[in-house]
Amino acid sequence: MTPRTPIDPDLIVRHNARLQKDLAADYEHLGTVLARRGVDLEAITARIQRFTVAIPSWGVGSGGTRFARFPIAGEPRNVFEKLEDCAVIQQLGRATPTVSPHFPWDRVDDFRELREFAHSYGIVFDAVNSNTFEDLPGRLSYKFGSLTHTDKSVREQAIAHNIECIEIGQQLGSRALTVWIGDGSNFPGQLNMSKALERYLESMRVIVAAIPDGWRLFIEHKLYEPALYSTVIADWGTSYICATQLGANVQCLVDLGHHAPTTNIEQIVSRLIQFERLGGFHFNDSKYGDDDLDTGSVNPFQIFLVFNELVDAELRRAPGFAPVYMLDQSHNVTDPVESLLESAVALQRAYAQALVVDRDALNSAQEGNDALMANRTLQNAVRMDVESAIKMARMRNGGAIDPVAVFRDSRYRQCKASARPQDLTGKSGIV
Ligand code: RM4
Numbered sequence: 001m002t003p004r005t006p007i008d009p010d011l012i013v014r015h016n017a018r019l020q021k022d023l024a025a026d027y028e029h030l031g032t033v034l035a036r037r038g039v040d041l042e043a044i045t046a047r048i049q050r051f052t053v054a055i056p057s058w059g060v061g062s063g064g065t066r067f068a069r070f071p072i073a074g075e076p077r078n079v080f081e082k083l084e085d086c087a088v089i090q091q092l093g094r095a096t097p098t099v100s101p102h103f104p105w106d107r108v109d110d111f112r113e114l115r116e117f118a119h120s121y122g123i124v125f126d127a128v129n130s131n132t133f134e135d136l137p138g139r140l141s142y143k144f145g146s147l148t149h150t151d152k153s154v155r156e157q158a159i160a161h162n163i164e165c166i167e168i169g170q171q172l173g174s175r176a177l178t179v180w181i182g183d184g185s186n187f188p189g190q191l192n193m194s195k196a197l198e199r200y201l202e203s204m205r206v207i208v209a210a211i212p213d214g215w216r217l218f219i220e221h222k223l224y225e226p227a228l229y230s231t232v233i234a235d236w237g238t239s240y241i242c243a244t245q246l247g248a249n250v251q252c253l254v255d256l257g258h259h260a261p262t263t264n265i266e267q268i269v270s271r272l273i274q275f276e277r278l279g280g281f282h283f284n285d286s287k288y289g290d291d292d293l294d295t296g297s298v299n300p301f302q303i304f305l306v307f308n309e310l311v312d313a314e315l316r317r318a319p320g321f322a323p324v325y326m327l328d329q330s331h332n333v334t335d336p337v338e339s340l341l342e343s344a345v346a347l348q349r350a351y352a353q354a355l356v357v358d359r360d361a362l363n364s365a366q367e368g369n370d371a372l373m374a375n376r377t378l379q380n381a382v383r384m385d386v387e388s389a390i391k392m393a394r395m396r397n398g399g400a401i402d403p404v405a406v407f408r409d410s411r412y413r414q415c416k417a418s419a420r421p422q423d424l425t426g427k428s429g430i431v
């Protein structure tokens with residue numbers, strides 16, 4: 001079955017026809033530059049063509065801060081409309097064939113229907129996310145925690161929700177559950193830190209027992225927020241310890257925004273690879289905290305350094321290395337479709353640059369303690385203009401050479417503004 005195409009395919013063809021000649025010239029030039037370094041451009045392009053990252057279902061609506069949310073006309077009002085927007089991103093960008101859903105935000109009556117609907121656009125589901133950081137009317141409150149709450153009945157409610165997420169995930173064809181909890185404390189002394197972690201492990205053991213064969217459970221750590229003094233799963237160390245306590249199918253998920261600003265994230269990635277617990281990523285960028293800005297918009301070098309570790313692991317076939325890539329962003333001032341398109345490209349760029357690192361030269365410089373040459377090897381790669389390889393990969397996959405230009409020209413958002421009438425008064429909130 002050919003997937004449905006929310007954007008007129010002819011528009012992509014027309015746009016590409018205009019840009020193809022320049023792209024061919026740039027691509028040829030890049031091929032010559034890389035050949036001089038002994039790198040085969042076609043092999044790089046083929047790898048970029050296979051690179052994929054999941055879209056967070058909560059990322060296609062306008063985000064907001066705790067002060068306000070400024071919705072845009074035509075944004076999705078439910079999960080079906082979210083999937084339609086994800087299909088636009090995939091049709092134009094060809095790097096995002098998967099969507100990571102969040103419950104209860106994406107709850108529907110018939111999950112089989114939802115899965116079929118996604119398939120009709122060529123989209124499949126990646127890791128399901130549970131939500132025990134928000135209250136639902138008529139349910140027990142998570143004000144003082146969920147999986148680590150002092151009250152057993154609250155813990156049981158949170159456990160049951162996670163198990164339900166697994167069941168939903170099975171219906172959707174997903175293969176992983178990501179657990180991030182907001183549990184922690186706002187005041188020194190508020191929480192017995194050891195008891196809280198004990199309760200976490202106890203609750204998680206029940207959830208892990210419900211993980212089907214072939215599935216993985218990802219633990220996502222976060223330094224602070226909403227708890228502002230301490231969080232129960234604050235860092236990769238806690239996450240790693242819990243993963244090892246809980247079972248071989250439990251791994252750590254690294255959200256780039258969930259660390260103190262100066263943390264060496266690429267070193268965390270390296271450690272988790274080494275000990276076979278790197279489950280996956282939530283990619284985003286930040287200046288101060290969990291800003292959830294577009295990937296690569298603030299610190300593209302950091303993304304490159306993370307990919308340098310990932311490519312190193314890929315090339316040496318590190319045991320147990322199979323991370324899943326997801327975006328986790330909040331788009332407060334841009335059209336989410338455009339931001340997500342650009343973010344996927346930022347990852348492809350980091351990946352391509354990491355692929356052109358001269359690994360032999362890097363290794364000799366490292367072994368010989370030649371710090372300057374080691375760094376220059378990385379700098380040489382990060383300064384490579386790999387745009388034409390990314391565009392070529394996208395075009396060969398059937399996408400647009402300039403996806404944002406096609407998106408704007410399609411007037412998709414303007415059309416949706418009338419098709420999706422809604423109340424545009426701002427409300428605060430993270431999604
Ligand atoms: C959290 C965390 C989770 C995401 C929520 C919406 O800060 O990043 O991954 O599910 O936000």
Ligand code: MN
Nearest residue numbers: 220255282328
């Ligand atoms: Mn996240």
Ligand code: MN
Nearest residue numbers: 255257258290
């Ligand atoms: Mn976050």
